[in-house]
Amino acid sequence: MVKIAIMGYGTVGSGVYDIIKADNFAYEAMNPIEIKYILDIRDFPDHKEKEIFTKDFNVILNDDEIYCVVEAMGGLNPAYEFTKSLLLAGKNVVTSNKELVATHGPELLRIAKDKNVNYLFEASVGGGIPIIKPLCSSLKANKIKKIAGILNGTTNFILTEMVEEGKSFSDALKMAQVNGYAERNPAADIEGHDACRKIAILASLAWGEYIDYKDIPTDGITNITLEDVDAASKLGYSVKLIGYADKRDGLFIWVSPMLVRKSCPLSGVNGVFNAILVDGNYLGTSMFYGQGAGKFATASAMVADVIESVRHINAKKAYIEWQVTEKSSVLPVSESENRYFVRTKEKQDRIEELFGKVSVSSINSENVFVTDVMKEKDFEDKAKTLGVISKIRVLDA
Numbered sequence: 088m089v090k091i092a093i094m095g096y097g098t099v100g101s102g103v104y105d106i107i108k109a110d111n112f113a114y115e116a117m118n119p120i121e122i123k124y125i126l127d128i129r130d131f132p133d134h135k136e137k138e139i140f141t142k143d144f145n146v147i148l149n150d151d152e153i154y155c156v157v158e159a160m161g162g163l164n165p166a167y168e169f170t171k172s173l174l175l176a177g178k179n180v181v182t183s184n185k186e187l188v189a190t191h192g193p194e195l196l197r198i199a200k201d202k203n204v205n206y207l208f209e210a211s212v213g214g215g216i217p218i219i220k221p222l223c224s225s226l227k228a229n230k231i232k233k234i235a236g237i238l239n240g241t242t243n244f245i246l247t248e249m250v251e252e253g254k255s256f257s258d259a260l261k262m263a264q265v266n267g268y269a270e271r272n273p274a275a276d277i278e279g280h281d282a283c284r285k286i287a288i289l290a291s292l293a294w295g296e297y298i299d300y301k302d303i304p305t306d307g308i309t310n311i312t313l314e315d316v317d318a319a320s321k322l323g324y325s326v327k328l329i330g331y332a333d334k335r336d337g338l339f340i341w342v343s344p345m346l347v348r349k350s351c352p353l354s355g356v357n358g359v360f361n362a363i364l365v366d367g368n369y370l371g372t373s374m375f376y377g378q379g380a381g382k383f384a385t386a387s388a389m390v391a392d393v394i395e396s397v398r399h400i401n402a403k404k405a406y407i408e409w410q411v412t413e414k415s416s417v418l419p420v421s422e423s424e425n426r427y428f429v430r431t432k433e434k435q436d437r438i439e440e441l442f443g444k445v446s447v448s449s450i451n452s453e454n455v456f457v458t459d460v461m462k463e464k465d466f467e468d469k470a471k472t473l474g475v476i477s478k479i480r481v482l483d484a
């Protein structure tokens with residue numbers, strides 16, 4: 088019997104509890120798993136195992152029987168202090184906490200390595216979708232060229248509900264909260280910060296350097312209107328919130344709404360589903376797809392990490408390498424080259440004067456077009472003089 092603890096009994100922590108209570112994974116982990124403690128500041132007087140709840144972190148830290156701890160608290164503090172203490176005490180830690188991993192991942196991984204324990208965070212990106220392990224292990228023979236993903240379930244759910252069900256933004260957000268998809272503060276979802284931490288983690292692992300998420304230009308979906316979505320659709324595109332990273336001499340990386348051609352597999356990713364396209368030099372493009380948020384989807388990835396750490400109880404296997412480089416290689420987004428979708432009231436002549444011969448469609452008494460590939464700096468200079476109603480980058484994938 089291997090004993091574990093869960094820290095945080097919210098949506099995801101309770102999902103981990105339910106999954107392990109339904110099956111102790113004796114076969115998969117080669118050892119039955121038992122939950123000895125649950126740490127939470129709240130009381131759960133009606134819980135069928137109320138005796139295993141504690142409010143005292145030290146009970147877990149100081150119990151030599153605890154082999155692995157599931158951190159489902161979220162936020163930086165006290166999750167950082169708790170995780171560091173647990174790793175230093177030689178306990179394995181499994182987390183879904185993207186904010187913590189994006190901020191302190193390299194340091195926590197180094198401590199884990201020194202202590203010969205695992206710090207595993209499959210659930211921190213893409214909820215239940217396997218992406219961290221494929222990136223760090225299965226795709227290792229490839230040089231990764233590009234990653235483009237729908238990385239936030241809440242915003243994808245909101246966009247889908249708005250487009251397909253005609254729901255208002257706020258009603259769709261409320262539904263995402265009720266379903267347990269949204270962060271405690273949903274601004275992290277809709278303003279793109281959650282997706283920003285996730286693309287920071289993926290880019291750091293793909294290219295073996297530390298990408299500080301604070302260096303990543305980030306826009307959420309708050310400025311996207313039904314008129315944008317409608318006009319984009321008439322041109323043959325969907326609008327998705329994309330975490331984008333493209334490695335050349337340096338790294339272009341951002342989170343922003345982007346137009347995705349309807350023939351691109353990302354276009355059909357709807358609701359709470361996430362998908363990540365990874366472009367490798369040998370494999371070409373592969374897509375990782377599945378439920379990106381929610382209780383059991385996310386908890387299943389955490390339980391798999393618990394099984395991984397228990398299974399290798401006598402032979403630690405660290406497949407995650409994450410270097411800290413002196414200087415981030417992030418290039419200014421103004422130097423990136425993209426195509427851009429534009430809605431304007433300006434006449435075709437003026438559009439062509441600025442952007443050359445482009446195909447202009449008249450939609451709802453506006454002119455709508457997609458530019459040729461051009462440097463973002465040049466696009467912005469021209470767009471300033473045009474009277475733009477909205478402008479969105481186009482994903483060429």
Ligand code: HSE
Nearest residue numbers: 239240241268270380
């Ligand atoms: N709030 C996050 C999302 C949860 O909607 O994707 C999963 O990381």
